[in-house]
Amino acid sequence: MSPATDVVHGADVAVHVEDLTVRYREAPALWDVDVDVPHGVLAGIVGPNGAGKSTLLKSIVGLLTPSAGHVRVFGRPFREVRRRVAYVPQRSAVDWDFPTTVHDVVMMGRYAHLGWFRRPGATERRMAHAALERLGLDDLSGRQIGELSGGQQQRVFLARALVQDADLYLMDEPLAGVDAPTERSIIAIWHELRAQGKTVVVVHHDLQTVSSTFDWLALVNVRLVAAGPVAAVFTAEHLRAAYGGQVALVSAESATPLAEPQAATPPTPSVPR
Amino acid sequence: MVDALLALVTDFTARNVVLGAGVLGILCGAVGSFAVLRRQSLLGDMLAHAALPGIVLGFLATGTRSLPPLLAGALLSGAAWALLLQVIARRTRLKDDGATTLTLSLSFALGLALLAFATQRGDARYAGLDSFLFGQAASLLPADVTLLVVVASVVIGLMALAWKELALVTFDRAYARTAGVSVVAIESALTVALALAVVVGLQLVGVVLMTALVVAPAVAARQWTDRLGHMVMVAAAIGASSAIVGAAVSASVRGMATGPVIVLVASFAAFASLAFAPRRGLVWASRRRRRRES
Known part of the structure; x- marks a missing residue:
């Protein structure tokens, strides 16, 4: 690797996304996205349906091949750091x-570390048990x-990720279909992970x-609208750019509530799915 | 029936057939579990039917009924049609099921035409070739059984070695890829194993009903357990017993093809399991519903 690459893709950045374009058949799902997620943040990726949020995550872990651009994780190609x-x-x-x-599903989180042909043993079972306990699934x-x-299913997936003992956790809609107590317990675990420097x-x-949840945010709608600390990104102007007329009302937490674009529809606090 | 089973224990040829059928049943049950969980049942059916032109061509090319060239022909033919299936599914707007059915019928029609051409020449050597349609246990030679045992041991041995990778890919293929498991290698291996199981079973079960021996034991087994390992073992046991009973009955009843009997037994196990298995069976489910309503 050339020294120049090291400078650009510095390892102080957890995820580096550069000029990323991903297409399904013809239409681009992501268009020329540049993002640098710093180390140790709890980051949200937010945007309307079909904005390419999952596509971005899948591109980071190499499940999708970009038609242009590239991704680095801890300054390296994903396959070199997948254990982290x-x-x-x-x-x-x-x-x-x-x-x-x-x-058994939680044990699968250890398979990457075990490698081919090696069976999970007592250590793996202990780790699985600890993760299950932490998520109240024992x-x-x-x-x-x-x-x-x-x-509970969502927590099983989370437990499987926890036993991987990784440095970077990438989660695709982990709060979808989750009840309020579970949501609180999952968010608490994110905060724990961040406190551990992950x-x-x-x-x-x-x-x-x-x-109230994230300290870092990327706002996406096929293109990157904005990325950075939540306070700087989560503004009425950015939200309007990302959601267009779709956002009827943004929660009072945000600095400036948006004007209602359609008075006829009752205001909904979140984006209609 | 009892006489037939008794004869199986004493008679050498019969013992040979029972061993072959049992080993084939184990192989099909194990491979079929993964095929069913991966929704590849229809592909298995296509591979079985697409083997027929390969068998006849292998026969015409070598002029013998010795199994290895016929099975090689069957495998090659299956691979060629599977390739065509992929091209159709990827390049055209036809969906997977339509593409599979199309290649299945086309390859089978070609096989039947070739078969008619080969047998109508009246050459005695070609007699009995049509036993590949519905299976004929009596035609199983000791060498064929050896081949079955070798294929089954290799496939099941590899399965045991790569067990956790197989489980992970079958359950959650995207996650498996991020974990660094070679999904392409595992999936190709599973498809090759399916093709092998189907092809080595053709002589006993026949191309028409072969998939049933792959699918039915796995469907039955899924009803009785919630663990993948147990499912594979139960499916192997059901596959083996179906195949053995089928072979025994067809060996003792004149003119009875083996395939239909094997498949009747295996399908009976599947339907009975779908209906009566505890917790997952229809009967239990409706009883539970009634109890909840009352």
Whole structure:
């Protein structure tokens, strides 16, 4: 690697996204996006439906091949640092009727560290148990995963990511279909992770909770609208740029509430899905 | 029936058939579990039917009924049609199921035409080739059984070695990729294993019903357990018993093809499991619903 590359892709940045364009067939899902997520932040990725939020996450972990641009994680290509990264897919990504238990799914978080042909042993079981306990799932350990509620399933995915003991956590809509107590416990875990110096990046759709939850924000609508500390990014002007007329009202947390573009529809506190 | 089973234990040829059927059932149950969970049942059906032109061509090329060249023909043919299927599914607007059904019928029609061409020449050597349609246990030679045992051991041995990778890819392929598991390698291996299981079973079960021995035991097994490992073992057991009973019955009843009997037994197990298995079965589900309503 040339010294110049090291300077540009400095390792003080957790995720470096440069000139990223991703297309599905013809239409671009992401267009020329540049983002640098610093180390140790709890970052939200926010934008309307179809804005390319999940696409951005999938591109970071190499699930999608960009048609232009590149991504660096801790200054290196993802495949070189994958053990330091834990990815939490959307809950809908798997078949929950699959014949497996809560415990077995959480154990899968250790497979990357084990490598080919090695079986999980006592250490892995201990780590899985600790993660299950931390998420309040220890009583459900032996359950088939389809018997769980949506919030419990989301916590299983989170537990699987926790046993990876990563430095960067990338989560795709981890609060979708989750009840209020579960939401609070998941957010508490994000804060714990940040306190341990880890970086957490979350695709999020609830504008109401943005400023109370995150300290860093990327606002996306195919293009990057704005990125940086929440206070600087979460403004009426940026939101209007990202959502257009879709945002009827932004929560009182934000500095300047937007004017209602359509008086006929009752104001909704979040973006209609 | 009892006589037939008794004869199986004493008679050498019969023992040979039982061993072959049992091993094939185990292989199909194990491979089928993954095929069903990965929604590849229809692909299995296509591979079985697409094997027929390969079998006939292998026969015409070598002029013998020895199994290895026929199976090689079957595998090559299956691979070629699977490739065509991929091209159709990727390049045209036709959806997967339509593309699969299209290649299935086309390859099978070609196979039947070739078969008619080969048999109508009246050459005695070609007699019995049509037993590949519905399967004929009696035609199983000791060498064929050896081949079955070798294929099954290799496939199941590799499965055991790469068990956690197989489970991870089958359950959550995107996550598996981020964890650095070679998803392409695992998925290709599973598809090759499916093709192998289907092809080595053709002589016993026949191209028409072959997939049923892959799918039915796995469907039945899923009803009885919530663990992947247990599912594979139960499916192997159901596959083996179906195949053995089928082979025994067809061996003792004149003119009874083996495939239909095997598939009747395996499908009975599948339907019975769908209906009566505790917790997942229809009967239990409706009883639970009634209890909740009352």
